[in-house]
Amino acid sequence: MTDLRFDKVSITYRSASARGDVPAVSDISLDLPTGATLGIAGESGSGKSTLIMSVLRLLPKSAKIDGQVSLGGKDVQDLSFGEIRAVRWAQASIVFQGALHSLNPVREVGGQIIEALEHHAKGTWTTPAKRRDRMFELLDEVDLDKSKAVAYPHEFSGGQKQRIMIAMALACEPDIIVADEPTTALDVIVQKQILVGLAKLVAERGISLLMISHDLAVLSAVCENLAIMRHGRLVEYGPSDRVCLDPEEDYTKQLAGAFPQIGDAESRMNPRTLKPAEVRRAQPYTMTDEVVLEAKNLNVSFDTRQGRERAVRDVNLALHKAEILAVVGQSGSGKTTLARSLLGLQEVDPGSQMEFAGKALPKKAKALRTFRRQVQMILQDPSGSLNPKRSVYEAVVEGLRVQKLTDNEYHRVIGALEAAELTPAADYLESIPQELSGGQRQRVVIAGALALDPQVLIADEPVASLDASVRGEILSLFLALKKNLGMSALIITHDLGLAWNIADTVAVMKQGEIVEYGDVDTVLANPQHTYTQELLAAVPRLGSQSLVTHE
Amino acid sequence: MSNSLPTTPSGSASESNAAEVNAAEVNASVIDGTKLVRERRLNNVKKNWSLFRSDIPAMVGAILLIFFILIAIFAPLIAPASMLDVTKQLDVPRYAPPSLDHPLGTDNLGRELWIRILWGARVSILVGVAATVMSMVIGTVMGLAAGHFSGLFGAVVMRIIDFFIVLPSLLLAIVLSSVLERGVFTIVVAIGITSWASTARIVRSQTLSVESRLYIERARILGAGHRHILFKHMLPAVMPLVLANTTLTVGSAIIAESTLSFLGLGDTSKESWGTILKNSMDISAATSGYWWYVLTPGIAILLVVLAFTMVGRAFEAIINPALRSR
Numbered sequence: 001m002t003d004l005r006f007d008k009v010s011i012t013y014r015s016a017s018a019r020g021d022v023p024a025v026s027d028i029s030l031d032l033p034t035g036a037t038l039g040i041a042g043e044s045g046s047g048k049s050t051l052i053m054s055v056l057r058l059l060p061k062s063a064k065i066d067g068q069v070s071l072g073g074k075d076v077q078d079l080s081f082g083e084i085r086a087v088r089w090a091q092a093s094i095v096f097q098g099a100l101h102s103l104n105p106v107r108e109v110g111g112q113i114i115e116a117l118e119h120h121a122k123g124t125w126t127t128p129a130k131r132r133d134r135m136f137e138l139l140d141e142v143d144l145d146k147s148k149a150v151a152y153p154h155e156f157s158g159g160q161k162q163r164i165m166i167a168m169a170l171a172c173e174p175d176i177i178v179a180d181e182p183t184t185a186l187d188v189i190v191q192k193q194i195l196v197g198l199a200k201l202v203a204e205r206g207i208s209l210l211m212i213s214h215d216l217a218v219l220s221a222v223c224e225n226l227a228i229m230r231h232g233r234l235v236e237y238g239p240s241d242r243v244c245l246d247p248e249e250d251y252t253k254q255l256a257g258a259f260p261q262i263g264d265a266e267s268r269m270n271p272r273t274l275k276p277a278e279v280r281r282a283q284p285y286t287m288t289d290e291v292v293l294e295a296k297n298l299n300v301s302f303d304t305r306q307g308r309e310r311a312v313r314d315v316n317l318a319l320h321k322a323e324i325l326a327v328v329g330q331s332g333s334g335k336t337t338l339a340r341s342l343l344g345l346q347e348v349d350p351g352s353q354m355e356f357a358g359k360a361l362p363k364k365a366k367a368l369r370t371f372r373r374q375v376q377m378i379l380q381d382p383s384g385s386l387n388p389k390r391s392v393y394e395a396v397v398e399g400l401r402v403q404k405l406t407d408n409e410y411h412r413v414i415g416a417l418e419a420a421e422l423t424p425a426a427d428y429l430e431s432i433p434q435e436l437s438g439g440q441r442q443r444v445v446i447a448g449a450l451a452l453d454p455q456v457l458i459a460d461e462p463v464a465s466l467d468a469s470v471r472g473e474i475l476s477l478f479l480a481l482k483k484n485l486g487m488s489a490l491i492i493t494h495d496l497g498l499a500w501n502i503a504d505t506v507a508v509m510k511q512g513e514i515v516e517y518g519d520v521d522t523v524l525a526n527p528q529h530t531y532t533q534e535l536l537a538a539v540p541r542l543g544s545q546s547l548v549t550h551e
Numbered sequence: 552m553s554n555s556l557p558t559t560p561s562g563s564a565s566e567s568n569a570a571e572v573n574a575a576e577v578n579a580s581v582i583d584g585t586k587l588v589r590e591r592r593l594n595n596v597k598k599n600w601s602l603f604r605s606d607i608p609a610m611v612g613a614i615l616l617i618f619f620i621l622i623a624i625f626a627p628l629i630a631p632a633s634m635l636d637v638t639k640q641l642d643v644p645r646y647a648p649p650s651l652d653h654p655l656g657t658d659n660l661g662r663e664l665w666i667r668i669l670w671g672a673r674v675s676i677l678v679g680v681a682a683t684v685m686s687m688v689i690g691t692v693m694g695l696a697a698g699h700f701s702g703l704f705g706a707v708v709m710r711i712i713d714f715f716i717v718l719p720s721l722l723l724a725i726v727l728s729s730v731l732e733r734g735v736f737t738i739v740v741a742i743g744i745t746s747w748a749s750t751a752r753i754v755r756s757q758t759l760s761v762e763s764r765l766y767i768e769r770a771r772i773l774g775a776g777h778r779h780i781l782f783k784h785m786l787p788a789v790m791p792l793v794l795a796n797t798t799l800t801v802g803s804a805i806i807a808e809s810t811l812s813f814l815g816l817g818d819t820s821k822e823s824w825g826t827i828l829k830n831s832m833d834i835s836a837a838t839s840g841y842w843w844y845v846l847t848p849g850i851a852i853l854l855v856v857l858a859f860t861m862v863g864r865a866f867e868a869i870i871n872p873a874l875r876s877r
Contacts, residue, residue, distance in 0.1 A: 343772060369774035377772045384765035387784060391591055398783075399773035430587050448773070 002072035002091050002175040004032040004055060004208065009067035011050050011059070011232075024050040025232045027067070034175065037202055037209040039219030039240065041255060042229035043467040044438075048212045049097070051229070052178050055210075056088050071176075089120035092176040093169040095162075097184070102165060103153040109164045110135050110149030116171040138167040142197060158331065159190030166197065177201075179211040183218060187330040187494040192538040195222050214468055217259050217540040220244045228252050244542040256542060258468035260497045262524055269479065271501040273472030277421050277480035284483030285322040287504045292488050293319040293342060293356050293375065293456050299349035300337050300512075311337045313512040319456065322486045324478065326499035326520070328535065329509035335492045338509070339458050342490070343377050344368050357455075373403055376449035378459040382441035382466075386433040392417070393429040396448045403452060416451035419485070420444070421477055439470035446477065457481070457489045463498065475502050496539055500524055508532045599869050609865030615858035619851075623672040630666040635822070637662065649843050656843035658827075659834045664847050667827055671848065674823035676855065678738050679805035685743030686804070687750060687797050694754025695785055698762060699777070712751045720745035724807065728816040735818050742807045750796055754789050761788045791870035798863030802856035809852055824848040 011025040025047040032038050042048045053059050054069050057076055069076045071087060079087065093116075096102045104112060110132075117131045125131045136146050142163040153161060162182060169177050179198065183191040199222050202209045213219050219226055219240065226243040228235040228251065236249045247253045254274065260267035300312040311334040319325050329335050340346035342354060344361050354361040356375065362368050376399075379385045386395050396413045400406065417425035422443040433441055442462065449457060459478070463471040479502050481487045491503065499506045499520055506523050508516040508531065516529040527533045603609055622629065633639060640661035647657040655664040697708040727741040761767065761784065770780055805824075811817050812825025819826065827848040831837070836844035 345771065365776060369776070372772060372774040379765045379769055379772075381765055385769045387764075387766045389787065391588060393587060398770065398775075402770070402773050402775045402779055430591055432591075445769070448769070452773070 002208075003034055003070075004092070004176055004210065005068075005070045006030040006051070007068040007070065009051065009054065009065065009069055011047070011054060011066075012064045013060075014062045014064060023232055024063075025054075028229075028232075028234050030227055030234070030237070032176070032208050032210055035202075035206045035208055036225065037211070037223040039223035039226045040210070040212045040229055041214065041216050041219055041226060042212075043214055043255075043469065045231075046229040047232035048229050049180055052094075052180060052210060052212060055092060055176075055178060056094060057084050058094075085120070089116055089169075089172045089174060091174055092178060093172070093174040095165050095169045095177065095179040095182050097180040097182075103161060105153050108150050108152060109156070110139075113138060113149075113164070113168050113171055116168050120172045134171070138170055141170065141201070142167045143193075157190075158186050159193060162186065162190075162194055163197070166194070166201075170201070173205075174207070176208045176210065179209065181213055182211065184213065184215075188496070188535060188538040188540075189330055191218070192540070195540070198222060215259060215540075216244055216256050217542050220542050221540040228255065255468055258471055259542075260501050261542065262496055262500045262536065262539065267501060268521075269502065271472040271475035271479070273469070273476050275473050275476075277473070277477040279480055279483045281484055285486035286483075287323040288321045290321040291318045291358075292321050293317075293490070294354070295338075295342060296353040296355075298338070298341060298352040298354065300334070300341055300346060300352075301349055311512050312341065315512075315514055317507060317514070317517075319488050319490055321455075321488055322482055323505060324482055324489045324491060324503045326503035326506045327490065327492045327509055328494065328496055328499055328506060330494060330535075333509040334512040335509055336460055337512075339377065339460055339490065339492055342458060343375055344371065369403065373452045374454050375456040375458065376452060376454040378442075378445055378449055378457065378462055380461040380464060382438060382445050383433065385445045386441060388433050390432070391429065392422075392431050392433075392436075392444050395433075395444055396451050399448055399452045405452070412451055413447075416447040417444070419450050419481070420447035421473075421480075422447060437470070438466050439473055442466060442470075442474055443477070446474075450481075455488060457487055458492070459489060460492045461494070462491065464493070464495070478502055496524065496535060508535065602869050603865055606865045606868070608861045612858040612861030612865075615854055616862065619672055619676060619855055619858070622669050623676050626669045626673055630663075630669055632670075634666050635662055635670065646841050646844075655847050656841075658830065658844055664827070664843065667822055668824070668847060668851050670822040671824045671827055672851070672855075674735060674818070674821050675805055675808055675825070675852070678735060678742070678808040678823070679801045679855075681739045682742035682746070682804040682808070683797055683801045685739060686747040686800060687793055689743070690747035690750025690796075691754050691786075691789065691793050693747065694751035695758055695781060695789065697751065698755040698758025699781060699785060709755070712748050712755070715745070715748035716752070718745070721807070721810065724811060725814065725816060728811055733816075733818055735821065738808055738811055738817055741811065742804050746800065746804065746807070750793065750800070753792060753796060757789045757792055758785055761785060791866075795863055795867040795870055798859045798866060801859045802863075805852060805856055805859075809848075824852050 006028050009025060009028045010023065013022045013024055015022055028051060030038065040048045040051070050059065050063070054063075054065055055071065055076065057079075059065070065077060071091060076084070076087075103109065113135045114131050117125050117134060125134050135149060139146060139149060144160065144163055144167070148156075148160075153164075156164065166182075177198075182198070183194050186194065195218065198209065198211075201207060202222075209223070211219060211223060216226070220243075223240050225238065226240040227237045228243065228249070230251055236243055236247065236252045243252060244256055247256055254272070257267070257272035260272070295315055295317045298312055298315040298317075299310065301308050301310045315338060317325070327335050327338065337346055341348050341352075344363075348354070356371065362371050393413060396416055397409055400409055400412055405412070413429070414425045417423075417428065420443040422428055422440060428436070428440070428444075433444070436444065462478070463474050466474060475498065478489055478491070482489060491498065493499065503520050505518060506520045507514045508523070508529065510531045516523055516527065516532045523532065524536065527536055637660045643657060643661035643663075645657060645659055645661045647653045649656045653663060655668065657663055658667070693708060693712055697705050697712060699705070700708070723745045724741040727744065728737050731737040731740070767780060767784060770784060775783075808817070808823065809825030809828060812823045813829045813832070815829060817823055817826060825848075828845070831841070831844040831848070834841075836842075
């Protein structure tokens, strides 16, 4: 059996650019004895991926390692190329971040699992027939059907691809599995399946697990011990229950608070953040009875090879003035299609009715353009939503120019940026997107929508691609926009915690249908539909290794 | 910056009030906004220029190009047209090898080859550049149309592009230049019409990839129509590619012009490097030992094409940083 040990490890990236050498990890000592589980939490840029890549010596040449990374008592640095090859996969294997991109799209997945066996095969699987049997065994272990072996990656869902990656990691019966954000791109239900699967493997086979995530709740659901990293340093280390429920450091508290506990009254309508958005009105707007955007019997279907697929079925929704409505559901439940139809971007089936302020949604291009002054949408990924070559000013002014609102342009831009709390606005005008952080980019996108002075904001997973600490800032901005401007918002998310944080009402979607719709407090406190209950149960809770099955 | 900035965009009434009061100030700040954009672009140009300057092959290519363009422009001043008049060259030896008196040698009619190269540069470079511009304009428009418009229209445009790709372009150019009236313009059209298809393909693929970016979707949500998306997002995104492709295409256009002239399809009344090559072929210069007659125009073509390619590669590297340092 193999122990993994980091002894005063520092990793620096040498760089010829003006930034000079970049320290990524400094002075980390951690221990992972056989059969233990360790979670490393931290935000992007905290050096956690760099640290675990050093285990299998997968870092680029520009990385300089000080200190000792030892596997089973041997320093990884001292191993020859042949020896490190033998270690990779046979002793320790990695489940890479983003399974979606780690699989070869033009090869059958079965072949890709066999590839791992061919390269790192120990004496056990010497013949092709034996390797095939082993591959089927592995598929069985991760709960996939044998027939899937001949399928291509695009035929799998995100969760299934992640399971293929885990099967690959298990292929040569390693002693240590390193999982780099294994569930980040997945929704809660699939996330639960993957985590339970990992926890079961660890428990049954005595494998040690080193897992990285930005989500403390995910880590605490599986790992015994937790390490918190920030700026390459170890901030806190201890048993996961203690770190999560009784953190010593402020930073850990912030991380733990970023993902709210549903039912916790303190975080209701109060996303935790160090930089809350300002509420300027003496009497903030609250939800009214005036309906702004309404959908009745909304149906959307697509023609696919298997025939007609109904993405949205008989949806009835009403968005009131100054209401925040969260539409929650798994990926593929038709949430985004619903949002696109509400904007007139998606053709709907005959018989569907959509009304804005009592009038049917326009169909003609020109009328639609005017309509979009009133209803704006914010897309999932702020980095992708901004043209990389255009400055903040150009990005915000784009909507105004398209809508021919060209008078007073500069003031409108500054006003919108300040409403999106990107202050002082004038300092950011010349920046291009790559000079901004993820949260700042999202603010620019929001400012671009606000510049048109819309009544309704539709946001598609507005915080899914952001770090935990930024998440709170953006959510509190949505709340402030509602309170300051009386804006209505429809927020699409797979995260029930987000609904708990800011929404007035919540609609739960499953396979195109709304299965439960009502007040956040009522629905989340007392869910009626089994699917809502299932979703709620799948949300990982802080502490207590809730997903590990103890016999 | 003005002090009376509105704090929220919602107070439209107070905003318009402010606008009336501070009309002059607002005007000034409108210019501010566009000025910022202009300054940033200028800075980009400066940065790219310093990148270009540090690329030695590109600088060599650029100097070569400037040299050839200058001699083409000033040909009448350096060597008046009368020096090419056969009737005035009676006392000049024919087939004189390169020497101090005849730097690049003379041809079968006693004309100085260096003067012919000088005058030939005018047509060769003009045709090369004009044909390339034509091919780029057609290629960009067709590529953008095929990439941006989905459905029947896009499919039809794509089939037209495919048609021009499979067509043997030299054959088409030969047919065109023999059917149309003889002249420099005909050559430009013949080359331009036959060489745009590959550009269109490149532009289309880039258009397709940009089309799927979220910022295009965002522009649609903001209410943008085809015109805004095509001219504000697509065109700037494909332009660098087109520019890099331009410099690479000029080379092949110059070669195509030489080929057509060599085949006797050019404007025989005007000097061009292809015509010189054709003349040398007519009197079998290569086999008769008049090597300078063949090599001089050949090397001139080689140098200009090489220069354009080196400049083009540098452009490509500036646009696409992934190509750098490899």
